Structure formats: C-alpha cells, structure tokens
Amino acid sequence: MLNIVRGSHVWVEDKDLAWVDGEVFQIDGQNAHIRTTKGKTVIANISNIHPKDTEAPPGGVDDMTRLSYLHEPGVLDNLAVRYAKNIIYTYTGNILIAINPFQRLPNLVDVRTMEKYKGANLGDLDPHVFAIADVSYRQMINEGKSNSILVSGESGAGKTETTKLLMRYLAFLGGRSGTGARTVEQQVLESNPVLEAFGNAKTVRNNNSSRFGKFVEIQFDKSGKISGAAIRTYLLERSRVCQINSPERNYHCFYFLCAAPSEDLKKYKLGDPASFHYLNQSACIKVDGINDAEEYLATRNAMDTVGITEQEQEAIFRVVAAVLHLGNINFAKGKEADSSVIKDDKSRFHLNAAAEILMCDRQKLENALINREINTPEGVITTSVGPQSATVSRDGLAKQIYSRLFDWLVNRINASIGQDPTSNQLIGVLDIYGFESFKTNSFEQLCINFTNEKLQQHFNQNVFKMEQEEYTREQINWSYIEFVDNQDVLDLIEKKPGGIIALLDEAWAISTSD
Incomplete structure (x- = not known):
C-alpha cells in the first residue's frame, strides 16, 4: 500500500498528457484530492496514483535504476526531461533506451565519438548505442562469448537507424583497413540501402518503415576482425504489394523505378506511378525528403558495391516492373457462367507488357489468371473462374513473384558477402519491425505484434x-x-x-x- 498523505507529491493519470504531477491536499477514504501543476484539481483513487521522486535531479538521470520509483510516470518524465535537451539515450541497467530524435545528430555518431567509446566500461561515459556495441564486442573477444543485440520498439521508434549505428560501430572495431577489394563490413553496410529499397515503405508513422524482420549475423576471426556475415529475413509484408491504405506507400523500389531515367522507363514500359493500381490506391505518391530519382541511382550504386552485376540488376527491375503491370490487368465477365476475360485494351496492354518483361508466353500467363487447375486422382482438371477470382489470382501471383524476388536478393547479398565457416565468434543484431495496432489488424499484423510480445x-x-x-x-x-x-x-x-x-x-x- 502506498503511503499517500496530505502534502505528498504524486503522479496522476491525465487523458491528454498521460500523467501529470501534483500535490495531495486532502484524503477522503480511498480517494485523494490533488492539485496538479497544470492548475487543475482532480480526485483519484489512491491505488491509481504514483509517488513522485522529489529528489530526482532536474536534468534527469542517465540510468533509470537510480530513480527512487521505477514506475511508468517516473520513467516517462525522466526520458522527456532528457529528450528536451537532445539527450536521446538513457540506460536502465545494461539496457539502452533510445528515443527517435527525428533529425540528424552528426556529432553524436561521428568517428571521434566512436573513438571515445572504444574500450570504455559501460557506464563510464554517457549512455550511447556505441557503448552497447562495445560491450558486446569486448565480451566476445575477452570471454569468447557469442551474443546478440536485440533492437525492439514500436513502429517509427528508430530501430532501423539504431541497427545501422550498431553495424557501423562493429565495422569500426573489427574492420580491415588498406585492402583494395570490398571488405565484408563495407558490403554488409551497403546492403542496407538495397534491402531498404525492396523491404521498406512509408507508413502513417514512419517514412522509412521496415516491413520485414532482419537478423544480421556478423562473424569474426580469432583476431577480432570481421571475416564473414549472413543476413536472415523474416515476415516480409507481402500483402503491401497489392493493397495499401492512404497515406501510406508501397515498397520504395516501385517509386524509385518509376522515377528512373527515361531510357529505363521506356525499357520497362513505365510512366507516372499514379497510373498503376498497386500504387494509386493511396493519395501519397511522393514523400517529402525522399527524392525517388536520386534513390534509384543510389540503390543501383549500392547493388554495385555488394556485387550484384549489371545483368542481375536489369533482371531485378524487370520483375519490379512486371509486378506493376500485373496490377493493371482487369477482368470482365465471360460469356459462360463463372468465366472471365481480359477487360479492355488497356488491360491487354499491361498483360502483354508483363509477359514480355517476364519473358514468358502471353497466352499461358492469361490462361493462368483466368483458369484454375485442380489435381484429382483422374488427372488435372482445368476450370474457368469469374472476374473476382481472377483478380485474386492476379494479386496472388504478384505477391509470390515479389516475395521470391526479395528472398533471391537476400540470398544473392549473402553469397556476395561470404560467410566464414571456421568462425566460432559472432555478434547478431536483430531488427524486427515494430508493434502497431490498427482499427482492423491483418493476420500479418497479428504475427508481427505476436513476435513483439x-x-x-x-x-x-x-x-x-x-x-x-x-x-x-x-x-x-x-x-x-x-x-x-x-x-x-x-x-x-x-x-x-x-x-x-x-x-x-x-x-x-x-x-x-x-
């Protein structure tokens, strides 16, 4: 039972601010009358209020285990006080809490800062993501102990950026200098923009939201140098390929490709992204701060760095273009019951374009969309399907093609980076997309939220x-x-x-x- 008396400084719930602090001026049985610092007078049950630490320093504490009361309002107040001073990192024991600053803080993540945290004991310096990475690395070197760093939080919390900083610092500690060829750490770091282009999208809460989970396993040799790496991905949000809500976007690569140089647009029979069904379901086509044309070139450069050849890059973007064309194939009711046909000349154009880009037979592609094959003991039976079922088949094909492209891309990056089969020391970094709750959650969102739980x-x-x-x-x-x-x-x-x-x-x- 909390010892709440007249004169106690407490936290009480507030519908607008979550919690407000105030002073108890009257106790009435189990109810406390509180005068808040915002000028309101509220009555709350004693069981629903929390004591305030009046001895906490005005600038907050860098390790929340030092708080007298480790409850929700105390934690949130401490984080808010530090955040107001642009201090985004705070410890809770050996766990680091990072708050997204929504701006670049270059002095916080430059090489001089890396040098400062190299070899320092946890807690000797201000809380920082580099300190967590350094402890992990030193533990591996000194104790021969492999370990993993878990980056979790709600969507938009800054997990992906934090993961990049962890990777940069581990590359700083275990990287090789003076080599002419691309090093493992360079390829791991350069794989980020490639995977982001094909696995990230703008959501309501985040302009660069990871729509897949990623576990990066960095392998080290006996001298502590990076000798190999492997990237494993989970739970790609396949439904986003065919269905998006406003003001969200589909995967970045679709918009990047639609902003490519004119010779590429002509090659892939592309144009205005708003003319494609898989993109125009949302009113958001462009995003402030993202130049799709520049990002297209940056993605191609990153592919060069990780060893994806020019020919392979062409094939990758052919698949991306084909998915867009598939989404513009519409169906009308056929002459027979439960049958369908290609709706119009526009749909026929996109069917022909998809078949040409995928290098497959146009008639076979059409048949696959408007017919269904059923395996029976007597053999395969082919039946026609109505326009609605044909649309479902179209979207299923698009999702499957894109999902296989993404898996191929990850495997290709892994093959290019190379793994060290002799390594018995590794550090894993897990970045999985965050908990979100919508008015109607999809099954994919259930799986994501369950993973976070x-x-x-x-x-x-x-x-x-x-x-x-x-x-x-x-x-x-x-x-x-x-x-x-x-x-x-x-x-x-x-x-x-x-x-x-x-x-x-x-x-x-x-x-x-x-």
Whole structure:
C-alpha cells in the first residue's frame, strides 16, 4: 500500500498528457484530492496514483535504476526531461533506451565519438548505442562469448537507424583497413540501402518503415576482425504489394523505378506511378525528403558495391516492373457462367507488357489468371473462374513473384558477402519491425505484434524475473518491482490446444478437407 498523505507529491493519470504531477491536499477514504501543476484539481483513487521522486535531479538521470520509483510516470518524465535537451539515450541497467530524435545528430555518431567509446566500461561515459556495441564486442573477444543485440520498439521508434549505428560501430572495431577489394563490413553496410529499397515503405508513422524482420549475423576471426556475415529475413509484408491504405506507400523500389531515367522507363514500359493500381490506391505518391530519382541511382550504386552485376540488376527491375503491370490487368465477365476475360485494351496492354518483361508466353500467363487447375486422382482438371477470382489470382501471383524476388536478393547479398565457416565468434543484431495496432489488424499484423510480445517476454524474463530471483537466492533486501507480465497474452495466441493459432490451423484443416 502506498503511503499517500496530505502534502505528498504524486503522479496522476491525465487523458491528454498521460500523467501529470501534483500535490495531495486532502484524503477522503480511498480517494485523494490533488492539485496538479497544470492548475487543475482532480480526485483519484489512491491505488491509481504514483509517488513522485522529489529528489530526482532536474536534468534527469542517465540510468533509470537510480530513480527512487521505477514506475511508468517516473520513467516517462525522466526520458522527456532528457529528450528536451537532445539527450536521446538513457540506460536502465545494461539496457539502452533510445528515443527517435527525428533529425540528424552528426556529432553524436561521428568517428571521434566512436573513438571515445572504444574500450570504455559501460557506464563510464554517457549512455550511447556505441557503448552497447562495445560491450558486446569486448565480451566476445575477452570471454569468447557469442551474443546478440536485440533492437525492439514500436513502429517509427528508430530501430532501423539504431541497427545501422550498431553495424557501423562493429565495422569500426573489427574492420580491415588498406585492402583494395570490398571488405565484408563495407558490403554488409551497403546492403542496407538495397534491402531498404525492396523491404521498406512509408507508413502513417514512419517514412522509412521496415516491413520485414532482419537478423544480421556478423562473424569474426580469432583476431577480432570481421571475416564473414549472413543476413536472415523474416515476415516480409507481402500483402503491401497489392493493397495499401492512404497515406501510406508501397515498397520504395516501385517509386524509385518509376522515377528512373527515361531510357529505363521506356525499357520497362513505365510512366507516372499514379497510373498503376498497386500504387494509386493511396493519395501519397511522393514523400517529402525522399527524392525517388536520386534513390534509384543510389540503390543501383549500392547493388554495385555488394556485387550484384549489371545483368542481375536489369533482371531485378524487370520483375519490379512486371509486378506493376500485373496490377493493371482487369477482368470482365465471360460469356459462360463463372468465366472471365481480359477487360479492355488497356488491360491487354499491361498483360502483354508483363509477359514480355517476364519473358514468358502471353497466352499461358492469361490462361493462368483466368483458369484454375485442380489435381484429382483422374488427372488435372482445368476450370474457368469469374472476374473476382481472377483478380485474386492476379494479386496472388504478384505477391509470390515479389516475395521470391526479395528472398533471391537476400540470398544473392549473402553469397556476395561470404560467410566464414571456421568462425566460432559472432555478434547478431536483430531488427524486427515494430508493434502497431490498427482499427482492423491483418493476420500479418497479428504475427508481427505476436513476435513483439515474445520479445517483450524475453525482456521481462531477463530484466525483472531473473534479476529478482537472483536477489531472492542471495537474500538481498529489496522491494519487489511490479511489472506487466504478458505471458497470458502469449498463451492466448500460441498455447496448444486452445490457442488462437492452433484453432486457426484446425479450422484451416477442416475447410481444406471439405
């Protein structure tokens, strides 16, 4: 029970500001009358208010374990105070909290800053992402201990940029200098713009949102130099290829290609991005701060750096163009029941363009879209489908083509970078796209949010559960820290036999057997 009395300084919930601080001037049973610093008088149940640390320094603390009260309003206030001074990094023990500054802070991430954190003990200097990377590297070198750095947070929190800084610092520590050829670390860093072009998109909350999860495994030799790397990707948001909401965009590469030099546009039979169905479902075609024409050239240059040949680049963008043309193929009802035909000359043009760019037979492509093949014990039966089913087939083909292109791209980058089979020391960096909640969440969003809940459970396990169990074992005098344990949420989704995913599997099995 909190010791709330008259004169106590507390935090109370506020519908606009989340929390406001104030002073209790009256206690009425279980209710406290509070005069806030914003000039309001509120009444709140004592169980819903939190004590304020009146001895906390006005500039905040760089490690939140030093706060007298590690509760939500105390944590948020400390972060807000530091953020107002452009201090975006704060520790909670050995965990770093980073807040997106939404601006470039070059002095915070330059080479001189890297030099300063090299070899420094965690906590000796101001909190920084370089300090986390340095601890990970030193632990690997000194103890021969491989480890991973987990970057998590909501969409738009700055995870991708933080991951880039981690990679830059590890390349700074373990990079090779004076070599004529492209080094492993250069190729790993240069793979970022390539993967971003094909796996990132503008969303409501973030102009460069990762729509896939990425785990980069950096391998080191016995001397601590980077000797190989592997990139593994997860959960590419395939539905975005065919369906976007305003004011979001599809994957960057579509807009980059539509802004390519005229000879490329002519080659791929492209034009105004607003003329393509997969792009014009949203009113957002251009994004402030993103020059699509420049980014197209930068992506081609990055492909050169990671070893993707000119011929391969041509093939990659042929596939991207073909996907756009597929989206403009529309269908009309055929003469027979449950049949469809290509709707008009415009659709016929895009069908011919898609077939030509994909180097496949136009008639076979058309048949694949307006017909369906069913395998039976007697053989394959071909049936026609209506316009709606043909549209579903079109979108399914587009998603499958793009997904396979993305997988091929990742494998090609890995092959170019090269892996070190003799390495037994590695550092992994995980960047997975963040938790989001929409009015209607797709199944993909459920999987993304579930993944983030699993990561949160990992955080809870390491920060709260294991630490407090250790305090108990060592009989240390301590106060139990309350935290939200999301295990019930995970059980609801994944526990067998009654979890949501298990029930979906069962329902799917029944529907397919019917």
